[in-house]
Amino acid sequence: MEGTYGDSTRSVKAVGSQSIPGVPVAPMPVPASTYHLSPDETEPLDSYGRSSNPSWRQLETALAELEGASAALTFGSGMAAITSVLRVLAKPGSTLVVPADGYYQVRRYASEYLALQGVTVIEAGAGEICQAASNADVVLAETPANPALDVVDLHRLALTCRGRGATLVVDNTTATPLGQQPLSLGADLVVASATKSLSGHSDLIAGYVAGSQPELMAAVERDRLLAGPILGAFEAWLVLRSLGSAGLRFERQCQNAQALAVMLRNHPAVRSVRYPGLPEDPSHDLAAAQMQRFGGLVSIELADAAAVHALVERSALLIASTSFGGIHTSVDRRARWGDPVPAGFARISAGIEDTDDLIADVSQALR
Known part of the structure; x- marks a missing residue:
């Protein structure tokens, strides 16, 4: 039955609510920087606000469900999500393909930061990205591309990356998970700005990464912990509140x-x-x-x-x-x-x- 749900049902269901008498139907924000620790020094689920937050987990569960992923990680912006993934994947000596016709700040980050670290950066448009991927270690695709709205053949691109052993990351911001499911088409990771249609009220900035490979998601989570590009608890709650509609x-x-x-x-x-x-x-x-x-x-x-x-x-x-x-x-x-x-x-x-x-x-x- 779940596979036949429409977009609004999926959105409402993703927000979720425990069917427990006395528990609020609407999710509640948890603005906290620190938490009570156990006297026996066992590691609690939450200890410090830069590493975890209950509001994040609620939102991440919802985003993972919408993207068809096993896990998701929230970030302070879509660019924070993208740059965290690229720091993890694009190592010195590797070759990275980024969209020539996508969000311009991604190209700037690749040329102004990653290239100086010894990463070979190739810019390719939607029509050339499959060919460029045949010589890449990491491929970041954006589809439909912003702003010209060209579409990348994700199935073909995923097959090319798989044959090469490259990691495919898809920016799903313009399509949203209600319009496109890159993971089901072969992508290794999805990155997106939740600032746009998912939150939808032009009042916050947020981003996320979604995927189903535990080691890869753990590496991105580790980068988030060390670099600190986290999403505020209140913003996480606002995104979650908006997802239902x-x-x-x-x-x-x-x-x-x-x-x-x-x-x-x-x-x-x-x-x-x-x-x-x-x-x-x-x-x-x-x-x-x-x-x-x-x-x-x-x-x-x-x-x-x-x-x-x-x-x-x-x-x-x-x-x-x-x-x-x-x-x-x-x-x-x-x-x-x-x-x-x-x-x-x-x-x-x-x-x-x-x-x-x-x-x-x-x-x-x-x-």
């Missing part, structure tokens, strides 16, 4: 993104549209084969930067902000952050507004 929110975001993409693809003011849910999109067939939903992001190109700014200014619903996955529909002109895209390229993150209202608002703003 993630299925509903993500369903509406995907619905709005699909509707926006359909409307925008024929609009005279729009030069191009990318959305994996469009049948004519170059990534559609692959996305349909490996994703359960196409996500809440749409990428468009307008005439120039001024056209992007005018779109937001003329709208009653759109907001200009970076990041994505929140309840508000937002527009981010990516060239301002250094992404190699045209000046009029914008990433739209669909919110949870009523679809008809959003379409009407964007249509009038483009006129």
